[in-house]
Amino acid sequence: MTTAVQPAGGGGMGRPSGGGLADVIDTILDKGLVIDAYVRVSLVGIEVLAIDARIVVASVETYLQFAEAANRLDLTQTEEQGIPGLMKDIQEGGAKHKTRGAIEGVGEKLRDFVGGDEGERVVRRHRREGE
């Protein structure tokens, strides 16, 4: 039995991330060229609403959550499978635990982010100068 679903009432941990938007925020508010470095005179200071300082700071709260998760953890799963070493083998030996799920999962994610319909391109190049 494997389940990727977190048990209910698991406190703040294991919460699914905000999906696509959190990924967007991580990228476009934090990365990319900073306009201030290139332009000073005609810069317009526009207020940006989105603020997300999701920095990982280990706190007592985090520790207590981890401890409770460990407390709730049902170890019989591992024990049924036999030896504790088994987990290690899986992780070191690599591809022993193949399932279709993983492959399809990634494929879906890829498709989600390959933007645009075919034949309809936002930007198109007409010709390269001097090449």
Add this chain to the structure above:
Amino acid sequence: MAAPEQTQEAQEERAVGCYVYGILPGDVEVDPDARGLRDGDVDLVRHGRIAALVSEIRIGAPIGRPDDLTAHQRLLDEAAVEVPVLPLRFGAVLTSREAVEEELLAANHDRFLAALNEMEGRVEYVLKGRYEERAVLREILDEVPDAARLREEIRDRPEELTRDARIRLGETINQAISAKRQADTQRAVQVLSGHAVANVLREPTHQEDAVQAAFLVQTAQRQQFEKAVEELAQDWQGRVSLRLLGPMAPYDFVITPSPGG
């Protein structure tokens, strides 16, 4: 006496700025149907051999709604699949198209052109992995004797009576996850860097993050790169859930020069 202020506010509300998404080569054209922030028309401001992807924006109101954010990234990512792009951080607004041409493009023409040439035929991917909590806890309880001992100490006992032990257990688990993150990040980079031109590690944004890294990949290598990620996802099945974002504009690989640098 409030009259002058009102006038100023009214002026600001009417005022329009030029929102800049990114820098592209000059020899491109934009689909007339392309939409930017607030559903605005997207357009190019050209200078020499480079251009800026822009749209008009009303200056009075703040920006940053989910729609605004996704519009910015979608536009750049879709462009990046076709042509080299230097993405700007969200929120770049100049007073006018003339300012974009003179102050942004003309003043930095050669530098931008060189960077665009470097990005030719390259796209970014971001790999994000999160530990499956129960799987990683099992590993830790199996590998770290202190963790197993502390767990027995608190096992089914009230939280009030075991607070110290719980904090020590949590801290031990946190340290173990950090060590695993380092090792697993290294493994991911090792496995994938053969199919990438460059990579940059990102800081974790969650305490159970296993890996966060950006890769710059040649268009011709995209398939192999994606295949390598799928293989890694299989290896980590049940242990780390992997997500691959991209292809996207090279947000993690454009470097803003430091002042005076």
